[in-house]
Amino acid sequence: MIKVNGRVAPLLELGAGFSPRFTGRENIFLNAALLGLSKEETMASLQDIIAFADIGSFIDQPVRTYSSGMYVRLAFAIATSIRPDILVIDEAIAVGDGQFARKSFDRIFELKEQGVTLIFCSHSLFQIEALCEEALWLHQGKLQVQGSASSVVTEYETWMNQQSQTDTYSQIYGGDSSIKGQAKLSNIKVCCDGVTGSHLRARNGFSNLEIFLSYQSDPELPPPTVGVTIDAADGRKITSNGSWVDGIVLERDSEGKGSVTLTYSKLPLLKGKYSLSVFLMCERGIHVYDAAEHIGIIIVDQEHILPGLVTIPHQWLSSNNSENS
Structure with missing residues (x-):
């Protein structure tokens, strides 16, 4: 009841x-x-x-x-x-x-x-985390997981990756050419080690990857934010960055136009094929004004044979005694 x-x-x-x-x-x-x-x-x-x-x-x-x-x-x-x-x-x-x-x-x-x-x-995992504190995952009418929104989304993403279904952004908005009440991407360039293009090669731990983008927004609205995702070849989201998370407020002129650059120094991605996607979003990082999905393909090479997806920052400390063991 x-x-x-x-x-x-x-x-x-x-x-x-x-x-x-x-x-x-x-x-x-x-x-x-x-x-x-x-x-x-x-x-x-x-x-x-x-x-x-x-x-x-x-x-x-x-x-x-x-x-x-x-x-x-x-x-x-x-x-x-x-x-x-x-x-x-x-x-x-x-x-x-x-x-x-x-x-x-x-x-x-x-x-x-x-x-x-x-x-x-909803199937929009991003919106679920932004809007909800608690979540339920139902599959074919049966409860799979119940708990905090972030923990349930993590469980669902893991299952989705296993099923090779990966799109966590379910709605991308566009269409109307008018800028009133919204924002639009106007130009995007992806550059790796001084080379600009849509298909680029990079070296793990050495290359610098840069994403340049410009946009136009309604100047009466708060400044937009930018999100960038990097996906593996199988569609898994390897990492993502958001200007609002890093406390970056985008600067604009009186017409609402602006530009921003995101740099990945000494690219930590290990060998493989990756794609970049860019999202122009509201100030909360929730509503997607415009998007350019899979705007660039990056082929990463490495000089060693270590497996994995990324190199995590780390430090080795060697000692000639057993005090730390």
Whole structure:
């Protein structure tokens, strides 16, 4: 038996319960009633819903005339504006175009900070770790692991690697050429030991690998952040770096344009084939504005026969006595 204390709002199939003949305004009252709100409560939230959906005069047009983007905007605004006690999210954490996707992320985090209980079903491991404290891994309807989000994600990634399925970023946003409310990568160059290209050779422990990128962002938003991942040939993520984790604030001009360079000195990767991916993200390192996956291929050679993937920084200390043994 499941006991529920508080008001529940679902973000499942966005727009479920809409009547195509009703206007957007009429569907607000219909959906709100289905979610358990009285007419008075709906009236109190009406202007917030309309303002957040931001569909202009279409709010008084039948929803059958809406584009898919307008449809999900209104549905998301309704579900998140009623201030639920429990919000159930099935993948749809960011909806609509780039600008609205950013707004929807902010709204989810706002609700979390207000103490709303979130139940989030997703295959996006990165978002699960960012949003959740506890996690459950279900496989074919059976519980596999339960615990902290980070420990469950680690277990799931290990299993995924064994299954040779590796994409931990499930949603990459792009499309709209407008920069308002979002950010875009404008140029990326990968350079190894002074050579620039998409297929490069490197030497373990000697080569310097540099990633140069430039971007354009909405200057009214906080500066974006950059994430870089290095994948092995079988798709396993060997390492990743994030500017927000390292406390780096990207500098921009008045138009929101900027550039940044990431350098891997004395490349610690052992012999093998690796690929680089670059992600332009919001200031929290959660919402992905733009991405360039597998932008560069690096073939690493080494002078010794030691196995593995990376050389971990270490130090040997030799002594002629047994005091340390």
